[in-house]
Amino acid sequence: xxxxxxxxxxxxxxxxxxxxxxxxxxxxxxxxxxxxxxxxxxxxxxxxxxxxxxxxxxxxxxxxxxxxxxxxxxxxxxxxxxxxxxxxxxxxxxxxxxxxxxxxxxxxxxxxxxxxxxxxxxxxxxxxxxxxxxxxxxxxxxxxxxxxxxxxxxxxxxxxxxxxxxxxxxxxxxxxxxxxxxxxxxxxxxxxxxxxxxxxxxxxxxxxxxxxxxxxxxxxxxxxxxxxxxxxxxxxxxxxxxxxxxxxxxxxxxxxxxxxxxxxxxxxxxxxxxxxxxxxxxxxxxxxxxxxxxxxxxxxxxxxxxxxxxxxxxxxxxxxxxxxxxxxxxxxxxxxxxxx
Ligand code: AMP
Ligand code: MG
Numbered sequence: 001x002x003x004x005x006x007x008x009x010x011x012x013x014x015x016x017x018x019x020x021x022x023x024x025x026x027x028x029x030x031x032x033x034x035x036x037x038x039x040x041x042x043x044x045x046x047x048x049x050x051x052x053x054x055x056x057x058x059x060x061x062x063x064x065x066x067x068x069x070x071x072x073x074x075x076x077x078x079x080x081x082x083x084x085x086x087x088x089x090x091x092x093x094x095x096x097x098x099x100x101x102x103x104x105x106x107x108x109x110x111x112x113x114x115x116x117x118x119x120x121x122x123x124x125x126x127x128x129x130x131x132x133x134x135x136x137x138x139x140x141x142x143x144x145x146x147x148x149x150x151x152x153x154x155x156x157x158x159x160x161x162x163x164x165x166x167x168x169x170x171x172x173x174x175x176x177x178x179x180x181x182x183x184x185x186x187x188x189x190x191x192x193x194x195x196x197x198x199x200x201x202x203x204x205x206x207x208x209x210x211x212x213x214x215x216x217x218x219x220x221x222x223x224x225x226x227x228x229x230x231x232x233x234x235x236x237x238x239x240x241x242x243x244x245x246x247x248x249x250x251x252x253x254x255x256x257x258x259x260x261x262x263x264x265x266x267x268x269x270x271x272x273x274x275x276x277x278x279x280x281x282x283x284x285x286x287x288x289x290x291x292x293x294x295x296x297x298x299x300x301x302x303x304x305x306x307x308x309x310x311x312x313x314x315x316x317x318x319x320x321x322x323x324x325x326x327x328x329x330x331x332x333x334x335x336x337x338x339x340x
Contacts, residue, residue, distance in 0.1 A: 029206040034060050038067045039172050041196030044187045048206045058186055059179040059193070066178060068095040070124055071324065072117065072164075074270055082157065083117070083164040089156040094167070097277070099158055102156065104281035105147045108258055109298070112285035118144040120225075120258035125252040126166065129278070130243040138259040145259065169253075173280025174247035176200035179303045180276070193276075197235035200276040204229050210324075215270050215307055217328065223268070223309055224317075224327040224335075232276040236283035237268035253287050264290030265310045270320065274307035279304070291316055295339040308338060324330030 003011070007170060026083040026095050032052035034045045043063060045056050069078040070093065082223040089095050098217065118141040122133035125214030130152035133141075149163035159165065167174070180191045181201040191202040202209045217223045218239040224232050227244040238251035238261070255262040268287040271279040282304060286294040298306055298318055305321040315331045316338035 016064045024108060031159065032056055035065075036060060037064050039071075039175060039195055041172065044194045045191070046194075047191035047202075048188065049188060050091055052183075052191075053187030055183045055188045059182045061176050062182050063179055063195075064169070065285055066093060066175045070097060070167045070174070072166045079165055082159060085159065087153055087156050087158045090152075092156075093157055094283075098165060098169055098176045099173065100277050101167060101281060102147055104151065104170065104278065104285070105230075107301070108143065108282065108285035108289070110147075111288040111293075112169060112281045113145070113147055113167050114170065115147045115150050115159075115163055116145050116256055116259075117166040118142075119163065119256075120166055120252075120254055122166075122259075123250065123252075123254075123261075124169065124243075125241055130245075130250070132245050142259045146256065169236075169284040170277055170281045172196055172198040173232065173276035173278070175202075176232065176276035178282075197237065197240065198276055198280055199233045201228060201230055201232070216268075217331070218267055218309070220330050221330070223270075223304070223307065223315060223331055224325055226272055226307070226321070227268075227324040227326075228272060229272050230280040231272065233270060233272050234276060234279040234283045235268055235270040235288045236280075238287070239267070255283055255288050258329040263287040264293075265290060266308055266310075267311055268272075268288055268309040269294070270307040272324075273303060289305070291338060293315050299339060306338060 028049050032047055035057045036043050045059055047056050047113050065294045067172040068074055071077045072079050078088055082088045104112045122131040122137055122141055144162040149160040151158050176193045176195055176198045180200045183191045183202055189203045190206045193200045199213050205211055207294045210229055214222040217222055242249050242251040250259045253262050266287045271283040273279045291310055298304060305318045308316040313329055315335040317325050318338050
């Protein structure tokens with residue numbers, strides 16, 4: 001069969017169109033990454049599409065700027081200035097993050113408290129100079145700790161003498177939200193931001209499917225995998241930072257009531273929700289509360305899901321996760337719904 005010249009031209013045009021569509025699709029789905037170290041943890045930014053390279057560069061700059069402002073160990077950071085007695089504005093980086101942290105303190109009944117630094121400092125978790133403090137030292141530090149020592153002024157925050165704030169329990173989640181927002185503002189529709197145990201997704205995966213986020217098993221491998229659209233998956237674990245002395249292990253999440261590492265029976269607490277900052281603060285808070293109180297809290301706050309591993313190997317998960325949480329095969333027999 002011989003094709004007419006017109007038909008040949010039409011076929012060629014169709015072919016060219018199909019090729020262009022495929023190229024455009026590949027361009028939209030092309031994956032770009034950036035990896036660096038900030039906020040004391042490896043950071044991995046992944047974004048898709050033609051806007052990604054520029055957007056990623058800006059997001060990295062933003063994370064580094066937030067680190068400089070929020071770090072308790074950088075001498076002239078916003079947090080250090082606040083801790084040195086200066087007033088900081090409510091609408092600046094640190095003011096807004098501190099506001100969110102104080103709100104989470106209210107919501108968690110004090111299990112999360114950003115003003116624990118006088119006690120935390122004694123254990124050396126932010127400096128690496130680990131020590132088990134004497135009870136008298138802890139008692140004295142507790143008298144200076146607690147959000148009641150943070151004063152709201154007309155336009156900002158100021159601390160009572162001796163008080164000190166540390167945003168270590170919320171900062172990475174806060175930065176993950178800021179990075180995701182920055183990527184969106186710069187034209188990205190699909191992205192994953194990961195800062196240590198803080199994962200924040202933007203949009204669905206290219207093509208519309210959910211992301212799959214693995215939750216680390218402290219004994220190796222994964223506890224399970226969480227499927228999520230746009231949102232956050234944040235884990236706090238006692239294996240992240242700890243030291244051992246005389247056969248005892250001491251970790252970086254403190255019970256605000258005792259000023260000592262929280263011993264609630266939790267090894268790892270993962271929170272799934274919309275925003276990284278809230279999930280970050282909450283994963284720290286659930287670690288302090290323990291499985292039972294966490295179950296109560298989550299029942300009253302159904303906007304969050306959670307996966308909790310306790311020291312006996314029981315793996316609790318909230319019912320609202322449904323098929324979005326798949327426990328690893330090795331952990332399946334010990335997996336159970338969190339709650340009564
Ligand atoms: P995360 O790894 O997010 O659970 O945060 C742990 C960090 O938060 C610690 O290294 C401290 O800087 C800080 N922190 C420890 N205990 C608490 C607490 N109960 N409330 C708020 N922040 C805390
Ligand atoms: Mg946290």
